[in-house]
Amino acid sequence: MARRTDPIGLGAAMADRLLPGLAAAVSLLAALALGAAIAAAALAERWHGAASEAVTVQVSDPAGKLASGTPRIDAALRLVRAAPGVEEATPMQDGRLAELLRPWLGPAAEQLALPLPAIIEVRPHDEDWDPASLRAQLAEAVPGTTVETQGRLVTRLRALARGVQALGAVAVLIATGIAACVVVMATRATLAARRDAVEILHLLGADDRQIASRFARRAAARVAAGAVLGTATGAAVLAALAAVAGPILPINPARVGFSLPLLPLAAAAIGWGTAQLAVRNWLRRLP
Amino acid sequence: MIRFEGVSLRYGTGPEVLHDVNFAVPPGALCWLCGPSGAGKSTLLSMMYLALRPTSGRLSLLGTDVGRARRDQLPRLRRQIGVVFQDFRLLAHLSAFDNVALPLRLARRPEAQVRADVGEMLRWVGLSRRIEARPPELSGGEQQRVAIARAVIGRPALLLADEPTGNLDDVQAERLLRLFEELNRIGTTVVVATHNMALLDRYPARVLSIAEGRVRLDG
Numbered sequence: 001m002a003r004r005t006d007p008i009g010l011g012a013a014m015a016d017r018l019l020p021g022l023a024a025a026v027s028l029l030a031a032l033a034l035g036a037a038i039a040a041a042a043l044a045e046r047w048h049g050a051a052s053e054a055v056t057v058q059v060s061d062p063a064g065k066l067a068s069g070t071p072r073i074d075a076a077l078r079l080v081r082a083a084p085g086v087e088e089a090t091p092m093q094d095g096r097l098a099e100l101l102r103p104w105l106g107p108a109a110e111q112l113a114l115p116l117p118a119i120i121e122v123r124p125h126d127e128d129w130d131p132a133s134l135r136a137q138l139a140e141a142v143p144g145t146t147v148e149t150q151g152r153l154v155t156r157l158r159a160l161a162r163g164v165q166a167l168g169a170v171a172v173l174i175a176t177g178i179a180a181c182v183v184v185m186a187t188r189a190t191l192a193a194r195r196d197a198v199e200i201l202h203l204l205g206a207d208d209r210q211i212a213s214r215f216a217r218r219a220a221a222r223v224a225a226g227a228v229l230g231t232a233t234g235a236a237v238l239a240a241l242a243a244v245a246g247p248i249l250p251i252n253p254a255r256v257g258f259s260l261p262l263l264p265l266a267a268a269a270i271g272w273g274t275a276q277l278a279v280r281n282w283l284r285r286l287p
Numbered sequence: 288m289i290r291f292e293g294v295s296l297r298y299g300t301g302p303e304v305l306h307d308v309n310f311a312v313p314p315g316a317l318c319w320l321c322g323p324s325g326a327g328k329s330t331l332l333s334m335m336y337l338a339l340r341p342t343s344g345r346l347s348l349l350g351t352d353v354g355r356a357r358r359d360q361l362p363r364l365r366r367q368i369g370v371v372f373q374d375f376r377l378l379a380h381l382s383a384f385d386n387v388a389l390p391l392r393l394a395r396r397p398e399a400q401v402r403a404d405v406g407e408m409l410r411w412v413g414l415s416r417r418i419e420a421r422p423p424e425l426s427g428g429e430q431q432r433v434a435i436a437r438a439v440i441g442r443p444a445l446l447l448a449d450e451p452t453g454n455l456d457d458v459q460a461e462r463l464l465r466l467f468e469e470l471n472r473i474g475t476t477v478v479v480a481t482h483n484m485a486l487l488d489r490y491p492a493r494v495l496s497i498a499e500g501r502v503r504l505d506g
């Protein structure tokens with residue numbers, strides 16, 4: 001078909017003028033949903049690791065911070081390691097403790113002179129392990145020692161994160177469906193506006209592919225342009241969220257940065273494919 | 288070349304507008320299609336350029352049984368048929384040049400050949416100075432000449448014209464009919480619908496007469 005001309009007159013058709021704006025809005029929602037799904041996946045991953053280490057023994061000393069190797073800690077450690085159902089028990093190093101506290105207390109967590117308890121991380125054989133007997137033994141042998149189990153809570157949090165991840169994926173699918181519907185409606189409106197031109201080309205011997213590809217290229221270009229704008233806005237919002245809530249909400253810039261550029265490409269593919277189908281379906285009415 | 292066998296046509300559930308049409312136009316023929324206004328000349332031509340399909344019967348064009356042809360075979364068939372529509376059916380947003388170039392571009396001819404052929408054709412129809420004009424800027428006669436140029440630019444095997452001299456002066460009409468004769472001499476089958484009986488006397492040829500939905504071929 002014509003190389004430099006627009007035989008159908010799509011440039012003059014007003015029907016798809018809103019397409020880039022709608023594509024931008026849908027892409028923004030998709031970008032946010034994708035960011036949420038990625039963050040939820042990272043949280044679920046983090047909590048999955050935490051679930052197996054979700055039993056801790058805190059050995060406190062009213063006199064202040066305990067140094068590792070003190071008799072109270074050694075006694076507690078011996079008891080824990082000997083308890084049935086315990087696979088491994090390790091005293092938490094100061095560096096790791098500071099790392100855990102950094103999101104809450106800031107970079108100076110290590111230097112703070114707080115009376116922090118010594119922590120023993122316990123990895124049980126089974127997530128449902130009941131530490132009641134260990135708790136009783138410790139209370140008797142090393143008074144002031146507490147056993148914390150967050151396994152059930154962490155399991156629920158992990159399920160919640162997986163749920164958020166699934167919702168994000170569903171939201172992306174819904175956005176895809178909305179984008180396809182918008183393209184179909186815009187294409188049908190443009191076909192109605194340019195019906196005479198399409199019919200003339202059809203009578204002159206244009207095949208369905210020649211006509212449909214005109215619409216498809218235009219739809220893909222307009223949807224991609226809108227999607228770039230929407231995705232860029234979504235990326236800015238996610239970057240702002242990551243800056244504010246980064247330590248709590250782990251939005252991995254590498255994973256998000258890899259995924260988001262795919263959105264305009266996917267949007268263009270949806271625009272191209274949907275317009276092709278819509279036009280070819282419409283053309284079947286012609287003799 | 289054109290064969291109607293028991294062809295009937297009705298729109299929707301309405302009455303038949305063409306009933307049991309039987310005729311054959313051999314390859315290389317020049318043929319007038321005559322009849323009073325509203326007799327169905329344009330309908331019959333529409334079937335010949337595949338804008339309408341028979342409700343029943345068998346229609347063959349250029350050796351292809353239209354009823355049995357696959358949908359993807361029809362565009363190639365249409366490209367072998369040049370049509371001068373009564374209402375011209377030019378694309379208003381395209382220049383005269385681009386309107387005439389359409390059949391060649393649809394057939395994916397090289398752009399250099401398109402430029403040369405279209406330029407020559409527009410010179411021949413006297414529109415070399417109106418190449419960039421769009422149809423709304425052209426007079427009725429000029430639009431008709433663009434429509435004629437578009438119909439013949441691809442050297443079609445079958446040329447169909449619906450009242451092609453309606454908006455032309457005598458000189459232009461004479462030139463057009465000589466062009467049709469010339470194309471016919473080099474092998475193009477030509478069917479011209481007209482209600483101007485004087486043309487039949489000046490250019491004797493086969494005559495397809497249509498009246499009350501029935502068609503007869505004389506000559």
